Amino acid sequence: MPKRKGLLAMHGTIEVNHLAKTFKKGNVKAVKDVSFTVNEGEFFAFLGPNGAGKSTVVQMLTTLINPTGGEAFVAGYNVSKDPGKVRRHIGVALQETGVDPDLTGREMLELQAHIFGYQKQAAKQRADELLEIVQLKGDASRRIGNYSGGMRRRLDLALTLVHEPKILFLDEPTTGLDPTNRIAIWKELERLNKEMGTTIFLTTQYLEEADSLADRISIINRGLIVASGTPKELKAQIGSDLITLTFKNEADLQKSESVLEEELDTVDLIVRNDKLNVYVNEGNKQLLQIVRTLDQHQLELETTNLSSPTLDDIFLKITNEPAGGEEDGQ
Incomplete structure (x- = not known):
């Protein structure tokens, strides 16, 4: 000490x-x-x-x-x-x-x-x-x-x-x-x-x-x-960019998570509120690759969004739980 x-x-x-x-x-x-x-x-x-x-x-x-x-x-x-x-x-x-x-x-x-x-x-x-x-x-x-x-x-x-x-x-x-x-x-x-x-x-x-x-x-x-x-x-720990993907149906959402995990390197993925959050470096380049990969697997994207990660994303990634709610009892 x-x-x-x-x-x-x-x-x-x-x-x-x-x-x-x-x-x-x-x-x-x-x-x-x-x-x-x-x-x-x-x-x-x-x-x-x-x-x-x-x-x-x-x-x-x-x-x-x-x-x-x-x-x-x-x-x-x-x-x-x-x-x-x-x-x-x-x-x-x-x-x-x-x-x-x-x-x-x-x-x-x-x-x-x-x-x-x-x-x-x-x-x-x-x-x-x-x-x-x-x-x-x-x-x-x-x-x-x-x-x-x-x-x-x-x-x-x-x-x-x-x-x-x-x-x-x-x-x-x-x-x-x-x-x-x-x-x-x-x-x-x-x-x-x-x-x-x-x-x-x-x-x-x-x-x-x-x-x-x-x-x-x-x-x-x-x-x-x-x-x-x-x-x-x-924020730097999670990657420099966040790509948020939504899909036309639940099945495509679930399959997309496994496809991207297998085919993209050094990518963190979290499904939250019917959206797939993908944490990457060089988001502009990765977004094009993600869209091509999903298209090859005939998975229908509805929307894509590229942004910087927030503290909320850090919290979710580290704890696997969203922030908010009532204070803990212990």
Whole structure:
């Protein structure tokens, strides 16, 4: 294990070494052997299909549950040995929040500030600052129970920022929001990261969110990290081009997959939503060869499309599952 750096230099970092978690009930190995680092000031996205183990990792890093193997350091502190110190340096916004619907937004923020040791006047000042940041100043006196979904998400974000944490853990912060509110949250997260230097650890089911915001991404599947890198690096792993084919009937679709696997070199193929996705280099040349090959076998193409692969294609190829859906239970 590398020598630990001084704590002051690590308050914005996350270091995970062979982390594991087995739940006694059912002997479920939710996390098997996970290692990664997040640098100070980095925007890090953590992705995985349902049941992959990403929520369990987040719960361990935020001291909600203890690991059964390995170790993790958040803000320079061991999550198992110094959970109190970890909590003082992090902000956490989970999918389920504990806000009181009978309080106003301002009252909720002031209450949170008091919990973190702010005196009355300082708590009011901090609440004003945060209401301005998340654009809720005009709704500060409304009861939270009357807030829209987007307003609640922005309030959740403000609550995580009360004590000015160096690290933010955000578990699907924009799930269920309309595009306008989602973009507003994106802009605020970018500002916190780029202007304030806040380290952000994000889980999301929107792959375009990770693609747009994250400096680096790790993908977890079946309790193990299966890919890591920048969005650009991950896309490069799959090939430079994506050819999408549709057919006039299901039989031709199925036969085309086997034909292309046999007759084309270094091609990755995935059938999804009645389409055949073919990942290749030099897509223009390969497309002509594919069309000729299918024509020789009398397989009737309906449409062809040539494009660059997206993060969604990477996710599907690596995990063999589409992104989205509800968060994993483990």
